Amino acid sequence: MCGIVGYIGKRDAAPLILESLRKLEYRGYDSAGIAVVNDGHFMVRRCEGKLKNLETILDRDPMIGTIGIGHTRWATHGRPSETNAHPHRAGDVVVVHNGIIENYLDLKEQLIRRGTKFSSETDTEIVAHLVAEKIDQGMDFLAAVRKSLKEIRGSYALLFLNQRDPKRLIVAKNSTPIVIGGGEGETFIASDIPALLDYTRKVAFLEDGEVAEVSADSFRLFNGKGKSVQRPFKEITWDAVAARKGGYRHFMLKEIHDQPRAVADTFRGRISLKDGEVSLEDIRFTTSQARQIERVHLVACGTAWHACLVGKFMIEEIAQIPAEVDYGSEFRYRSPLMDPRSILLMVSQSGETADTLAAVEIARLKKSKVLSICNVVDSSIPRKSDGVLYTHAGPEISVASTKAFTTQLTALYLLAIALGRRKGTLSKAEAKKLLADLMHLPHWIEETLKLESEVEVLARDLTSNADFLYLGRGINYPIALEGALKLKEISYIHAEGYPAGEMKHGPIALIDEKMPVVVLMPRDRYFEKTLGNLKEVESRGGKVIILTDEKKLPSEISSFGMLTVPKASHFLTPIVLSIPLQLLAYYIAVHRGTDVDQPRNLAKSVTVE
Numbered sequence: 001m002c003g004i005v006g007y008i009g010k011r012d013a014a015p016l017i018l019e020s021l022r023k024l025e026y027r028g029y030d031s032a033g034i035a036v037v038n039d040g041h042f043m044v045r046r047c048e049g050k051l052k053n054l055e056t057i058l059d060r061d062p063m064i065g066t067i068g069i070g071h072t073r074w075a076t077h078g079r080p081s082e083t084n085a086h087p088h089r090a091g092d093v094v095v096v097h098n099g100i101i102e103n104y105l106d107l108k109e110q111l112i113r114r115g116t117k118f119s120s121e122t123d124t125e126i127v128a129h130l131v132a133e134k135i136d137q138g139m140d141f142l143a144a145v146r147k148s149l150k151e152i153r154g155s156y157a158l159l160f161l162n163q164r165d166p167k168r169l170i171v172a173k174n175s176t177p178i179v180i181g182g183g184e185g186e187t188f189i190a191s192d193i194p195a196l197l198d199y200t201r202k203v204a205f206l207e208d209g210e211v212a213e214v215s216a217d218s219f220r221l222f223n224g225k226g227k228s229v230q231r232p233f234k235e236i237t238w239d240a241v242a243a244r245k246g247g248y249r250h251f252m253l254k255e256i257h258d259q260p261r262a263v264a265d266t267f268r269g270r271i272s273l274k275d276g277e278v279s280l281e282d283i284r285f286t287t288s289q290a291r292q293i294e295r296v297h298l299v300a301c302g303t304a305w306h307a308c309l310v311g312k313f314m315i316e317e318i319a320q321i322p323a324e325v326d327y328g329s330e331f332r333y334r335s336p337l338m339d340p341r342s343i344l345l346m347v348s349q350s351g352e353t354a355d356t357l358a359a360v361e362i363a364r365l366k367k368s369k370v371l372s373i374c375n376v377v378d379s380s381i382p383r384k385s386d387g388v389l390y391t392h393a394g395p396e397i398s399v400a401s402t403k404a405f406t407t408q409l410t411a412l413y414l415l416a417i418a419l420g421r422r423k424g425t426l427s428k429a430e431a432k433k434l435l436a437d438l439m440h441l442p443h444w445i446e447e448t449l450k451l452e453s454e455v456e457v458l459a460r461d462l463t464s465n466a467d468f469l470y471l472g473r474g475i476n477y478p479i480a481l482e483g484a485l486k487l488k489e490i491s492y493i494h495a496e497g498y499p500a501g502e503m504k505h506g507p508i509a510l511i512d513e514k515m516p517v518v519v520l521m522p523r524d525r526y527f528e529k530t531l532g533n534l535k536e537v538e539s540r541g542g543k544v545i546i547l548t549d550e551k552k553l554p555s556e557i558s559s560f561g562m563l564t565v566p567k568a569s570h571f572l573t574p575i576v577l578s579i580p581l582q583l584l585a586y587y588i589a590v591h592r593g594t595d596v597d598q599p600r601n602l603a604k605s606v607t608v609e
Helices: 013-022 051-060 104-113 124-136 141-149 251-257 259-267 287-291 302-319 359-365 403-423 428-449 452-462 474-491 500-505 527-539 573-592
Strands: 003-008 031-038 041-048 067-073 088-090 093-101 154-162 169-174 179-182 187-190 202-205 211-214 219-222 295-300 323-327 342-348 369-374 387-390 467-472 494-499 516-520 543-548 561-564
Touching: 003 013, 003 093, 003 154, 003 169, 013 031, 013 051, 013 067, 031 051, 041 051, 067 093, 067 154, 088 124, 093 124, 104 124, 124 141, 124 154, 141 154, 141 169, 141 211, 169 187, 251 259, 251 573, 259 403, 259 428, 287 403, 295 302, 295 359, 302 323, 302 342, 302 403, 302 474, 342 359, 342 403, 359 369, 369 403, 387 403, 403 428, 403 573, 428 573, 452 543, 452 561, 452 573, 467 474, 467 500, 467 527, 474 494, 474 516, 474 573, 494 500, 500 527, 516 527, 516 573, 527 543, 543 573
Parallel strands: 295 323, 295 342, 342 369, 369 387, 467 494, 467 516, 516 543, 543 561
Antiparallel strands: 003 067, 003 187, 031 041, 031 067, 088 093, 093 154, 154 169, 169 211, 179 187, 179 202, 211 219
16 A cells, blocks of 8 residues: 655765656655665654645755665554655664554563563554564575564565665565566565656565565566576556646546547457457457356456446346356355356456455366456566466556546457457347447547536536435446545545435435435336436435437426436446546645545545455
């Protein structure tokens, strides 16, 4: 969840670490700190709040040294404070940590009985004391870290610095991402790639249980049993400029406008209109293998879960394969009926979502095939999958997901067509029609983005409302859920999404003149029924906001606001309807003055349970 940066080389470490931590601000944080070794001694600067506070401290009291580590923290154990901010020190060791040490209370009690004094409320400080204790007993730095890790239970990305041993950093990983970047006579460490892109494109990812000894010129990697592992650097093709705002006020607005390009990149080079085929380079099914598939289990969290709900409609209607959708946090604790004829399909922007990742263990136990849809190349979920469909959305910086969501829907559409063709449930003619529709999608999104000025005006009139209701039917009801989630995430307004047919089963009791109700009402098979739901809202005084692709609605309908989107095909309408809902949430948040890109209490990648 938090940001980690490490550096060893020839440059001044502190300014470089500070700038790299800025690239990770989208992950969210409540405190920050940096530790540097110079002339055999630590310098540590920490603070509560944003990086600008840390920068002020560094301007007043600079740090000099060419090896250091830095961190931005979200509070888990202990409230946000300078005392609980990372790095944490014990003796000659400082450490930064992402994750949760599950057995920290037992370890803390053991250390206290041995005379250890603690200065923070965090679980992380325990790790520093374990390593420092072993170094004081004469153990080598690397050996002390490896032995300490055997006492720890939980998830972690850990980065250690030793003032007695200032020519190497030690990094360890379990269930939480960490990456090493290589330069000329310098080496970088970070919890996510954007922190490194200004300095190097050569990266190597650690796997679970691995420990790396990092020097300025190279790194040595060891598995959980202490055996040496060879892992060459991979070249990252992202342009660092793509991770900047591009003139937009917020990353979220830029990423909303990125969507025509992002969805095109997701299907570009993968479809053949002539043959009605989808080519997925890292997901290969023979006809016989596809025909054996009896069920698809889609597992995700948050926005990706809403994408899976839409994906269920696509897979069942296009490929004629039964599909189930689970939250990752629930799937791992039940006993799903899976077997070798089942597929586990994980959907995640970051590829590091802890609850989704845990589903792999269940699938392996049941001997089911594991597939994934992901944006971040070579992240943990794709590496643990039998096949992966990358969305090619590019870096998504804003915490609230936009282009990652619509490219996930695009990828699910491609996968449904591919499965249908291989399984023989989708004819060539039907597939060609579906793929021809997909070619129009970037244009439909571009046309929908032209509604921005209308949305902004509407948002200004809705800013003071305390509660919202979103309604949709069929394949579009998950978009109602997603619209409500977006509003909650960035404006801090309470909002609920429901299938429109469920309104009379409870939510209708909430509707009055103070309640805006956003109704998704494309001209589809549910149009007349949704129209009936709209009239029920209207008769109770609710503020009706209509999203439709119908240019002429019945004259008796009155609404607080109406947005008309282009007419898209059935399976792609959810993507088109998502755009004005993203813009509505964005402009309401802007008018309310909230932190759009880094909403409170949220992180981009939830890498702990």
